[in-house]
Amino acid sequence: MTHSAKEFGAPELRLSVDGRVAMRLAGFLATLRENAFAIGPREGEDAMMLMASGYAEKPTLLRSAFKHLFSARRSDWEKFDGIFDAFWLGKRVKSRSKLMGSSSKSADTPSLKSIQDHNDRRADGAQATDQVPSPDEAGDERSGEGRMEGASRAENIADVDFRKLSDPAQIAEAHAAAARLAKAMRTRLTRRDIVRRRGERLDMRRTIHANIHHGGVPIDLAMRRRKEKPLRLVVLLDASGSMSMYTSVFIRFIHGVLDEFREAEAFLFHTQLAHVSDAMKERDPARALDRLSMMAQGAGGGTRIGLCLQTFNRWHAQRVIHSRTCVMIVSDGYETGDAQLLGREMAALARRCRRIVWLNPMMGWQGYEPVAAGIQAALPHVDLYAPANTLNSLLALEPYLAKL
Amino acid sequence: MKNRDEIAERLAATGYIADSELATAVSLMQALRRPLLLEGEAGVGKTEVAKALAIIHNTELIRLQCYEGLDQSAALYEWNYQRQLLAIQAHQIQSAGKTADGIEDRIFSDKYLLERPLLAAIRRDKPPVLLIDEIDRADDEFEAFLLELLSDFQVSIPELGTIKATSIPHVLLTSNGTRELSDALRRRCLYHYIDYPDVDREARIILARVSETGATLAVQIARMVESIRKEDLRKVPGVAETLDWAAALVGLGVRDLHDDPETVHETLMCLLKTHEDKARFKPEVTAKLLGRVA
Numbered sequence: 001m002t003h004s005a006k007e008f009g010a011p012e013l014r015l016s017v018d019g020r021v022a023m024r025l026a027g028f029l030a031t032l033r034e035n036a037f038a039i040g041p042r043e044g045e046d047a048m049m050l051m052a053s054g055y056a057e058k059p060t061l062l063r064s065a066f067k068h069l070f071s072a073r074r075s076d077w078e079k080f081d082g083i084f085d086a087f088w089l090g091k092r093v094k095s096r097s098k099l100m101g102s103s104s105k106s107a108d109t110p111s112l113k114s115i116q117d118h119n120d121r122r123a124d125g126a127q128a129t130d131q132v133p134s135p136d137e138a139g140d141e142r143s144g145e146g147r148m149e150g151a152s153r154a155e156n157i158a159d160v161d162f163r164k165l166s167d168p169a170q171i172a173e174a175h176a177a178a179a180r181l182a183k184a185m186r187t188r189l190t191r192r193d194i195v196r197r198r199g200e201r202l203d204m205r206r207t208i209h210a211n212i213h214h215g216g217v218p219i220d221l222a223m224r225r226r227k228e229k230p231l232r233l234v235v236l237l238d239a240s241g242s243m244s245m246y247t248s249v250f251i252r253f254i255h256g257v258l259d260e261f262r263e264a265e266a267f268l269f270h271t272q273l274a275h276v277s278d279a280m281k282e283r284d285p286a287r288a289l290d291r292l293s294m295m296a297q298g299a300g301g302g303t304r305i306g307l308c309l310q311t312f313n314r315w316h317a318q319r320v321i322h323s324r325t326c327v328m329i330v331s332d333g334y335e336t337g338d339a340q341l342l343g344r345e346m347a348a349l350a351r352r353c354r355r356i357v358w359l360n361p362m363m364g365w366q367g368y369e370p371v372a373a374g375i376q377a378a379l380p381h382v383d384l385y386a387p388a389n390t391l392n393s394l395l396a397l398e399p400y401l402a403k404l
Numbered sequence: 405m406k407n408r409d410e411i412a413e414r415l416a417a418t419g420y421i422a423d424s425e426l427a428t429a430v431s432l433m434q435a436l437r438r439p440l441l442l443e444g445e446a447g448v449g450k451t452e453v454a455k456a457l458a459i460i461h462n463t464e465l466i467r468l469q470c471y472e473g474l475d476q477s478a479a480l481y482e483w484n485y486q487r488q489l490l491a492i493q494a495h496q497i498q499s500a501g502k503t504a505d506g507i508e509d510r511i512f513s514d515k516y517l518l519e520r521p522l523l524a525a526i527r528r529d530k531p532p533v534l535l536i537d538e539i540d541r542a543d544d545e546f547e548a549f550l551l552e553l554l555s556d557f558q559v560s561i562p563e564l565g566t567i568k569a570t571s572i573p574h575v576l577l578t579s580n581g582t583r584e585l586s587d588a589l590r591r592r593c594l595y596h597y598i599d600y601p602d603v604d605r606e607a608r609i610i611l612a613r614v615s616e617t618g619a620t621l622a623v624q625i626a627r628m629v630e631s632i633r634k635e636d637l638r639k640v641p642g643v644a645e646t647l648d649w650a651a652a653l654v655g656l657g658v659r660d661l662h663d664d665p666e667t668v669h670e671t672l673m674c675l676l677k678t679h680e681d682k683a684r685f686k687p688e689v690t691a692k693l694l695g696r697v698a
Contacts, residue, residue, distance in 0.1 A: 072593075208511070
């Protein structure tokens with residue numbers, strides 16, 4: 001149940017907005033949603049109330065009021081004025097207010113048609129669009145569940161043969177190393193939790209309840225249990241062409257990690273992001289590899305790390321990241337998209353999670369320097385940047401991961 | 405909305421110099437009865453807004469400082485265990501040989517309840533200002549709990565039942581952006597981003613708080629701080645640091661920054677809070693910035 005303003009004696013404002021203004025407002029909300037503002041029905045109601053109560057007559061005041069009402073984060077705050085001016089005052093929107101992504105085509109000049117289209121769409125029952133991905137992104141989500149109907153075929157399919165890359169002895173060794181690594185992490189973390197548990201606190205409320213019959217003398221002590229929040233590992237694996245020589249080994253590694261670690265999630269990315277935890281949880285490593293090699297077939301069309309991270313931050317991060325999460329990115333950092341976007345998304349990711357580990361197989365090469373624009377933009381937000389091109393370098397990570 | 409300018413004036417009277425957008429935010433808080441989420445760098449004066457708001461509403465400011473591991477009992481209520489123990493023992497003496505039935509109901513009653521900030525905020529007759537400071541430091545679970553409290557304005561205490569709000573507090577939340585807040589919480593709130601003030605506003609803040617500076621020095625200080633903020637620093641000075649610096653300069657008898665570059669340089673420690681930043685600011689750097697402030 002939610003209390004409305006009225007219930008608590010907020011000045012009752014009569015709604016006397018005419019239909020045209022209401023339509024226009026609906027169009028504005030649609031434009032904001034296109035620009036990734038999360039707006040629910042309540043914001044719409046409040047906006048109507050404000051317009052009806054005199055704000056509508058003063059554009060600067062209305063802009064300021066709407067800015068507070070519709071923004072939810074700094075990025076919204078910064079692009080709001082431009083969108084408002086474009087929509088209501090017919091000014092050209094500044095470039096910073098454009099959203100990078102798939103659905104920004106009409107953000108520039110919100111024409112009457114786009115408003116109309118939106119109203120139609122809303123009428124079709126797509127009202128709760130604030131949480132629902134647009135059709136393009138919904139496609140990503142579907143692929144995230146391991147169903148890739150047609151999606152990879154549309155990509156530039158490269159001849160990535162995972163079986164050729166993984167000779168049985170190597171696979172066995174990599175898998176064993178990954179399993180050892182995961183097991184070591186698990187053991188150490190369990191030990192840490194046991195040490196933490198020694199600091200148990202007395203639960204006074206339950207102790208008092210339990211000892212009333214002893215005249216209040218605390219004989220039976222009740223302890224307060226600590227809530228346990230195990231460390232979670234989220235792996236983002238670059239499956240692009242430039243990484244093809246390493247992907248299979250890393251898939252094995254991740255499979256090992258997911259095998260041992262209950263709290264782990266895995267994603268593959270190249271030009272799109274795919275959620276592969278389910279495929280990874282396949283008991284039989286060979287079958288897991290098969291399912292994944294299907295998913296990795298977008299390789300060859302370049303790597304849009306920034307865009308994939310944006311998808312991750314927007315649609316997955318809230319669910320898969322909590323405060324004890326380490327995000328592990330395995331990539332060479334060759335960004336074919338916008339390196340600035342990558343920097344921004346890395347900053348957003350860094351705010352959410354405890355640590356970011358970036359593993360770069362190329363780092364193991366002699367004379368390699370991280371000069372690619374992508375890796376340059378990402379590095380300031382990375383807690384550990386390490387090579388990972390051999391089994392030994394993977395094993396060298398263990399002490400660091402165990403300290404998380 | 406009619407009172408936006410009035411709000412700005414009343415905030416100014418408390419020593420808080422708000423821009424017109426913040427004044428709008430405060431008037432909207434009242435019109436829509438929504439909490440206001442303030443984001444911005446440390447030291448831009450987020451917490452001060454709550455203090456000023458309490459003064460203009462002539463009401464109590466109740467502050468909940470968030471931290472990792474903050475739980476409901478620290479934020480909402482706790483029982484007064486010492487008094488409960490005494491009560492149990494007193495009961496035993498008075499009714500020797502009788503059963504202990506009934507004592508449990510008595511000791512888990514309002515009399516033994518200790519209010520923590522959130523419960524206190526909803527049980528006041530006059531709506532207080534509730535400041536939930538640095539919500540980004542609290543855990544996700546606490547954020548979720550808060551969401552429920554802020555939408556229903558009631559809490560459930562197992563031994564007592566449901567306690568409904570007697571008045572709805574003016575709620576301000578602040579965040580430094582160390583952790584991403586949930587969309588649910590953000591959507592519940594009005595949003596305002598506070599940036600570092602521009603020279604004009606910062607000078608007015610200095611004059612409001614350290615009136616001895618006088619207009620010329622206040623503007624010089626504000627300009628100097630603005631150019632220091634543009635340097636590549638680890639810790640950018642906030643408004644509180646500016647005020648400390650202004651007070652220090654006034655205390656040392658400086659009336660014009662150009663008269664005494666040495667004192668200016670020596671007092672920069674009021675603004676620079678890390679070893680590296682201090683090391684960067686050699687006297688030549690200070691002199692160069694002073695030159696620009698002219």
